Amino acid sequence: xxQETQIVxxxxxxxxxxxxxxxxxxxxxxTVVILESMKMEIPVLAEQxxxxxxxxVHEGDVVQEGDVLAVLS
Numbered sequence: 001x002x003q004e005t006q007i008v009x010x011x012x013x014x015x016x017x018x019x020x021x022x023x024x025x026x027x028x029x030x031t032v033v034i035l036e037s038m039k040m041e042i043p044v045l046a047e048q049x050x051x052x053x054x055x056x057v058h059e060g061d062v063v064q065e066g067d068v069l070a071v072l073s
Contacts, residue, residue: 005050005072009063013037018059020070024052033057033069044069 013035020032026046035042050072057069 003073004053005048006068007032007044007046007070007072009035009044009065009067009069011035011037011042011065013042013063015057015059015061015063015069016041018055018057020046020052020055022052022055026050026052026072035063046072048072 015033016036017034019034020026026032027049028046030046031043032046033044035044052070053073054071057063063069
């Protein structure tokens with residue numbers, strides 16, 4: 001079974017744009033989601049290579065620190 005990696009929000013923010021989609025292969029450093037907080041855009045990056053297996057947020061959602069945004073395997 002492939003190991004899963006959760007990509008989490010590091011702060012309270014709005015989901016401004018979802019860049020990656022389920023089934024997409026990513027390499028470390030690729031942008032997965034762009035969050036918006038205090039009029040700043042904050043890209044959330046993949047920390048390792050993998051394939052997106054689950055996107056758990058929608059554009060416009062408000063996320064809390066520690067919320068899972070997406071899962072890679």
